Amino acid sequence: MSVRLVITDAMWDRIEPLMPADPVRGRRWADHRRTLEAIAWKYRTCSPWRDLPGELGSFQTAHKRLLRWAVDGTWERIFTAVLAAADADDDVGWTVSVDSTVCRAHQHAAGGREKGAADRSEPTDHGLGRSRGGLSTKVHLASDGRARPLALVVTAGQAGDAPAFEAVMARIRVPRAGLGRPRTRPTAVLADRAYSSRAIRRYLRRRGIRSVIPQPTDQISHRRRRGRLGSRPPAFDAEAYKQRNTVERCINRLKQWRGLAMRTDKLAIAYQAALHLAAILIWTRR
Structure with a gap:
């Protein structure tokens, strides 16, 4: 049986230095690649x-x-290091788009302990919820200007x-190659009408980030009904909003x-780890 591999030699050259070293005591790690x-x-x-497949080693x-x-936290550390390397090469587009997507959950995903895992990083609900379509999980993410993930929740x-x-914005943290604090502020944030709220606009304004978020119809109508008492409409750059397709x-x-x-x-932490691995491979493919 032949297995199609996805990690090229060029990608591995970027990933290998970020892999954890073998433990001082005990057995050595199995081949990381x-x-x-x-x-x-x-x-x-x-x-x-x-x-x-047997060619890929033991499933355990x-x-x-x-x-x-x-x-x-190894997956997140590797992901952060990959982002830092891309930023050092000036390869991160800092016009960021934010959105979410719903992923259906298989019946095998149910049945975890109600109190979650012993580790605090596992949410008590395991990131599973019931909606009209059944069990599902939502992935909230921010992507850079070249359609690559910067943060995942x-x-x-x-x-x-x-x-x-x-929570998504707090996950954007890209260390700099030299001295200085990690970069956490995009140049602009693009999002759809679901993110149009005073709290979000105030949050972005306080951090000096330009918001490109359209207003829904009901908010526009409410402001117009108030007449002179209504606040000014928020600034909206329709041309810049065309880039929201990146997310x-x-x-x-x-x-x-x-x-x-x-x-x-x-477990939600296992699913998020797989998301981080996919993001790592996306960035190392650049």
């Missing part, structure tokens, strides 16, 4: 772990590595977009992995 290929294969195909090794690195499927906005293209890239388009993980 093969393990990453194994995890990527599982989520690209949405196959059960036990169906992992890949599954344990995914969870261990999710709990200790997982919530239950029925969660609103606007309440998660500040839609970013979502399409992530959902090309069938295991991300339909969640089968019981």
Whole structure:
């Protein structure tokens, strides 16, 4: 059986220096590249772990590595390092688009403990919610100007977009190559009408970030009904708003992995770790 691999030599040259070193005591890590290929294969195909091809090693090794690195924050550290390398090459588009997407959850994703995992990073609801279509998870994300993910947040499927906005923005943190604090402020933020609120506009204005968010019809009508008492309409750059398609293209890239388009993980941290791996491969492909 031949397995189609996704990590090229050029991509691995960027990823390999970021991999954790072998432990001082105990057994050495299994081959990192093969393990990453194994995890990527599982989520690209949405196959059960036990169906992992023998060429990619043991499925227990890949599954344990995914969870261990999710709990200790290794996936996020690698993702942050990849972003820092791209920013050092001036390859990050700082006109950021924010949106969310709903991912259906398979019946295998249900059944986790109600109190969540012992680690605090696992939400008590496991990022699963019930909506009209059944169990689902929502992925909130911010993409750069070239349709690549900058930040990812997982919530239950029925969660609103606007309440998660500040959490997504807080995840944008790109260390600089030299001295100085990490960059956390985009030049502009593009978002659809679901994010049109005074709180969000005030948050962006306070941080000196230009907002490009259209107003929904009901907000426009309410302001006009108040007449002279109504506030001024917020500034809106229709030409800049045309770039908001970058976040839609970013979502399409992530959902090309069938295991991300339909969640089968019981734990939210495992699902988010797979999202981070997909994002890492997207950025190292540049």
